[in-house]
Amino acid sequence: MILVEADEITRxxxxxxxxxxxxKAVKITPLPDWISxxxxxxxxxxxxxxxxxxIRKGVLETYRHGSKTxxxxRPRR
Incomplete structure (x- = not known):
């Protein structure tokens, strides 16, 4: 058995x-599928x-959104 002071238990x-x-206050937001x-x-x-x-080597998947790549x-499922 371990003896612990009452004020330590309160703390x-x-x-x-x-x-x-x-x-309880933490909000978990999933990552977007696409980023800049x-x-x-x-x-x-x-x-x-x-x-x-x-990208030029074809290692990463991209798409164009207007002028933005x-x-x-995440990998495709």
């Missing part, structure tokens, strides 16, 4: 309550030039 309960409240080249580059940690090279964020 832990308050911390637990605060964490529970934070979790810049957003894709930022997400994977490379330059936009690298992403454009991957959009990148698929």
């Amino acid at each position: 832990l309960r308050a911390e637990n309550r605060a964490l529970r409240d934070e979790l 080249i810049k957003d894709y580059a930022d997400r994977v940690g490379v330059t936009t030039a690298t992403v454009r090279n991957w 959009m990148m698929r964020t």
